Amino acid sequence: MTEAQQPENKGQQKGTVAELVEDIQALTIEIQELYCLDAIPWVVGYSGGKDSTATLQLVWYAIAGLPREKRTKTIYVITTDTLVENPIVAAWVRNSLQQMKLEAQAQELPFEPHLLQPDFKETFWVGLIGKGYPAPRGKFRWCTERLKINPSNRFIRDVIRASGEAIVVLGTRKAESTRRASRMRKLEAMRVRDHLSPNMNLPNSLVYSPIEDWQNDEVWIYLMQWENPWGYSNKDLFAMYRGASADNECPLVVDTSTPSCGSSRFGCWVCTLVSQDKSLAAMIQNDEEKEWMQPLLDFRKELDAEETRDRRDFRRRNGDVQLYERNLEGELSIEPIPGPYVKEAREDWLRKLLTVEKQIRQTAPENMRDITLISIEELSEIRRIWLEERHEFDDSLPRIYYEVTGEEFKDPRPGVEHKLLGSDEWAVLEEICADNTMHLELMSKLLSTEWQFRKKTKRVGIYETLEKCFNTSSRSPEEAIRNAHLKRDLREAVSQGDVATVREKVKQLTLADFVVPNEQPSTPNTQNDTANTPKSTDKAKTWSNMKFKKKQTKA
Numbered sequence: 001m002t003e004a005q006q007p008e009n010k011g012q013q014k015g016t017v018a019e020l021v022e023d024i025q026a027l028t029i030e031i032q033e034l035y036c037l038d039a040i041p042w043v044v045g046y047s048g049g050k051d052s053t054a055t056l057q058l059v060w061y062a063i064a065g066l067p068r069e070k071r072t073k074t075i076y077v078i079t080t081d082t083l084v085e086n087p088i089v090a091a092w093v094r095n096s097l098q099q100m101k102l103e104a105q106a107q108e109l110p111f112e113p114h115l116l117q118p119d120f121k122e123t124f125w126v127g128l129i130g131k132g133y134p135a136p137r138g139k140f141r142w143c144t145e146r147l148k149i150n151p152s153n154r155f156i157r158d159v160i161r162a163s164g165e166a167i168v169v170l171g172t173r174k175a176e177s178t179r180r181a182s183r184m185r186k187l188e189a190m191r192v193r194d195h196l197s198p199n200m201n202l203p204n205s206l207v208y209s210p211i212e213d214w215q216n217d218e219v220w221i222y223l224m225q226w227e228n229p230w231g232y233s234n235k236d237l238f239a240m241y242r243g244a245s246a247d248n249e250c251p252l253v254v255d256t257s258t259p260s261c262g263s264s265r266f267g268c269w270v271c272t273l274v275s276q277d278k279s280l281a282a283m284i285q286n287d288e289e290k291e292w293m294q295p296l297l298d299f300r301k302e303l304d305a306e307e308t309r310d311r312r313d314f315r316r317r318n319g320d321v322q323l324y325e326r327n328l329e330g331e332l333s334i335e336p337i338p339g340p341y342v343k344e345a346r347e348d349w350l351r352k353l354l355t356v357e358k359q360i361r362q363t364a365p366e367n368m369r370d371i372t373l374i375s376i377e378e379l380s381e382i383r384r385i386w387l388e389e390r391h392e393f394d395d396s397l398p399r400i401y402y403e404v405t406g407e408e409f410k411d412p413r414p415g416v417e418h419k420l421l422g423s424d425e426w427a428v429l430e431e432i433c434a435d436n437t438m439h440l441e442l443m444s445k446l447l448s449t450e451w452q453f454r455k456k457t458k459r460v461g462i463y464e465t466l467e468k469c470f471n472t473s474s475r476s477p478e479e480a481i482r483n484a485h486l487k488r489d490l491r492e493a494v495s496q497g498d499v500a501t502v503r504e505k506v507k508q509l510t511l512a513d514f515v516v517p518n519e520q521p522s523t524p525n526t527q528n529d530t531a532n533t534p535k536s537t538d539k540a541k542t543w544s545n546m547k548f549k550k551k552q553t554k555a
Contacts, residue, residue: 017225020218024058024226027210031062034167034195034208035073042075042208043156044169046113048093051171051211053228053237054219058210059169060229063109077113078155082147083378084124084268086280087293087371092240096232103230116155120377122146124270129349130382131317131389132340135272135303147268149201156202166205167196175215184212243286269296272304292363295356302352313339314481319472321484334488336481347396350382354404380411391441391448393419394426420451442473 035042044059046052056077063071077100079093097113104111120126124143127133136143159166174181187197187207196206211219223234269280280297283290314336315321322337341349357373364371383397401409411417426444433440446469453462475483486508493501 017221020221024222027058028062028065030195031059031210032066035063036066036070039073039163040165040167041073041159041163042167042169043159044075044077045152045171046077046079046093046097047171048079048089048096048237049171050219050223050237050241051173051176053171053234054214054222055169055171055209055211057223057226057229060109060111061226063111064107064229068108071108071110073110075111076155076159077111078116078152079114080116080118080148080151082124082268083117083375084147084270084373086267086269086283087296087368088240088283088290091368092237096230099232100230114155116151118147118151120375121381122150123378124268125353125374125378126381126385128341129346129353130378130385132313132342132346134307134312134338134341135270138273141273143268143271153202156205160202160204164204166202167208168199168202168205169208169210171211172209173212173214173219184209243283243290269293270300270303272300289365292360292365292368295359299352299356307338309338311341311345313342314477315339315472319468321480323484323488334485336484343390343392346386347400350397351400351404354401358405376410376412379409380413380416383411383416384413387419387448388452391445392426393421393444393448393451394423395419396423399423421447438473438476442469445469445473 042059044052044056046056059075063075077097079097081090081093085093094115097115100111100113103109104113124147127142127146128135133142134140156166156168172180172184174184184197187200190198192198193206196208199205199207214222220238224238228234267274267277267279269277271277277297277300280293280300284294284297316337316339323334324337326333326335353374357371360371360373361369379397379401383395386392386397387395398409398411401407425447429443429447430440433443446466449462449465449469453459453465486505490502490505493505
């Protein structure tokens with residue numbers, strides 16, 4: 001391969017437009033040579049933002065400059081729609097991809113745009129409303145991988161399976177942050193090919209970042225001075241960034257003394273990983289025509305509000321009580337880690353989300369009236385989780401949907417309406433259990449489990465499932481938390497070699513494991529200890545090894 005001649009100041013800030021022009025010419029040759037070097041397909045990551053637009057524009061111009069017979073391999077352009085993107089940006093990207101597809105065909109270029117989405121079982125609302133995950137935080141960032149990484153990785157893996165390798169072209173730049181710069185330099189040191197860094201997440205793929213050394217100003221100068229090759233307006237992109245800046249200013253500069261609007265960042269409107277959504281707030285503040293998005297901002301603030309513990313379960317999703325050390329006004333407190341949202345909280349989030357969707361459909365501009373915040377497929381999956389995994393057979397989702405929208409919920413899943421238990425049975429069960437929520441939960445789990453296995457050809461696993469119901473729901477919150485403390489104390493005693501404490505904690509733990517729900521354990525005596533201590537030759541009496549009496553007495 002002939003090395004492309006790079007300007008001497010490559011990797012440094014450029015002070016003039018002439019130096020940027022020289023860099024662009026060198027990059028054009030570099031892109032063309034890399035493209036023609038082999039048959040490995042390219043995958044360009046495109047978000048519609050300034051960096052990915054500049055990167056794709058550079059690649060487009062370089063490939064368009066090649067003779068037609070050398071444009072032999074496909075360049076996939078992928079965009080991931082998380083389904084909770086800023087509505088203005090999401091519409092911008094969708095329209096851009098449509099225009100890109102038409103222009104690629106008209107110009108006979110090998111660009112192939114793809115709009116990716118997360119699997120409907122992994123969307124934000126299925127996680128938050130269906131499974132009850134709390135709003136994402138720094139220590140529980142459950143959204144990024146599901147919404148953004150997995151869809152693009154699935155697509156790239158498919159390309160790798162078909163072709164053996166792939167080159168991923170990204171608009172990442174060292175100037176974005178010190179952390180990004182450090183990571184990119186480490187990957188540079190691991191390069192086995194010129195300009196191509198290893199992709200640590202996907203084997204058989206390499207990463208190419210043509211604008212890795214550009215500054216914010218250089219990106220904007222390029223976008224403003226070079227026309228968008230697929231016919232989409234870079235000036236409109238500039239205006240969108242300017243509208244997302246708090247001061248409504250986004251100056252075009254030719255030196256480094258004036259700041260640009262490169263700090264404007266777009267993302268998910270529900271994101272609680274940042275202190276506030278500055279871009280969405282600025283859009284609403286700077287443009288009266290965008291005030292219809294205010295309910296989104298209000299909803300996001302509710303998501304980001306400090307959660308009260310009565311909206312969260314005292315257990316994790318698997319039913320375990322896990323403890324952690326918490327500092328309360330200078331005193332150390334050991335408390336259970338809050339689990340998923342409880343039933344009432346999940347229903348409340350659904351009701352509020354549907355209300356916001358209805359409201360903005362009425363106030364949004366004509367071209368945005370069909371906006372969808374949560375899809376029917378997501379609602380169907382949420383309903384399945386509530387019914388089958390949470391065993392909430394009162395089936396409240398269709399009722400909530402009708403109360404808010406005034407329309408019947410039409411579930412696309414076949415056979416979902418054929419059920420034995422419903423809201424009437426749930427009401428009876430609530431009356432029987434009175435205010436004992438754990439008793440209600442246990443009874444609903446047992447009834448729902450029996451019904452689910454009743455529909456199966458083979459009932460293999462029913463005893464294990466019923467036993468799990470008792471293990472997770474037969475104790476009151478106070479008893480379950482006390483049992484978790486006993487286990488924690490036992491582990492600490494074992495680690496310290498405290499034999500006396502170990503014996504005492506084991507004795508208490510055993511009693512806690514066999515205690516009848518809602519009853520205090522009696523004072524242990526010899527008879528109780530003997531009864532509660534299974535002999536080594538006896539099988540533990542659990543649901544999983546119990547047999548039907550007919551089979552046991554059969555000759």
